[in-house]
Amino acid sequence: MKPETLSFFDKVYQVARQIPYGKVTSYGAIATYLGAAKSARMVGYAMNASHNKDVPAHRVVNKKGLLTGKHHFDGTNLMQQLLESEGVKVVNNQIQNLKSIYWDPSQEL
DNA sequence: TTTCTGACTCGAA
DNA sequence: CTTCGAGCCAGAA
Numbered sequence: 001m002k003p004e005t006l007s008f009f010d011k012v013y014q015v016a017r018q019i020p021y022g023k024v025t026s027y028g029a030i031a032t033y034l035g036a037a038k039s040a041r042m043v044g045y046a047m048n049a050s051h052n053k054d055v056p057a058h059r060v061v062n063k064k065g066l067l068t069g070k071h072h073f074d075g076t077n078l079m080q081q082l083l084e085s086e087g088v089k090v091v092n093n094q095i096q097n098l099k100s101i102y103w104d105p106s107q108e109l
Numbered sequence: 110t111t112t113c114t115g116a117c118t119c120g121a122a
Numbered sequence: 123c124t125t126c127g128a129g130c131c132a133g134a135a
Contacts, residue, residue, distance in 0.1 A: 008131065027117050031130085037118090039130040044116035049133085062117060069116030079116095 008039065012046040015105050019059045022086045023103035024095060026063040033105035048072060058082040059103075065095035 006014075015030050027043035036042070047057040047069060058079045062068045070079040070093060080090045089096040 028119095031117080036130070038128090040117035040119095041115065041129085042117090042131050045114095045132065047116050057116080060116080067116090072116055 008034065008036065008042055009046040009049060012043050013050060013053050013055050015109075016047070016050070016055045016057065016060060018105070018109065019056055019103055022088060023101050024059045024061055024065075024083070024088060024098070025103045025105060027060060028063050029104050029106065030060070033109065044069065059086075061095060065098035067093045067095070 011034050012030055015033060019025055026040075027047075028037070028040040030043045031037055031039045043060070047055070047060055050057050057069065058073070060069070067079050067083075067090065070077070073079045075081075080093070083090050083095070088101055095101070
């Protein structure tokens with residue numbers, strides 16, 4: 001694949017797809033890995049458009065471990081349930097023990 | 110074509 | 123401690 005032909009969104013999708021089961025990462029981490037540290041918003045926006053793609057958007061949260069995007073899922077707690085079904089503990093829209101399940105692309109890839 | 114809005118983050122006041 | 127502004131890019135109206 002020619003990176004030049006890939007839009008920012010596509011790159012985000014590729015990275016998001018590599019998030020391991022039971023792990024999570026942040027919008028900013030992905031943006032930084034792609035060389036656009038200030039484009040965290042774009043990552044989130046990309047997730048919004050990732051409904052058709054095979055992208056585990058529920059594994060991407062904000063840097064505080066908050067499920068800021070849960071509102072964009074069908075149910076009110078669908079995102080949380082998806083995470084919990086992967087072994088991720090979520091309380092009050094916030095991921096517990098985030099540090100231990102955090103997956104940083106610039107560190108893992 | 111222009112305008113607006115967002116699943117973010119950081120730094121400054 | 124809290125609040126606010128700026129930077130980034132794509133897609134819809």
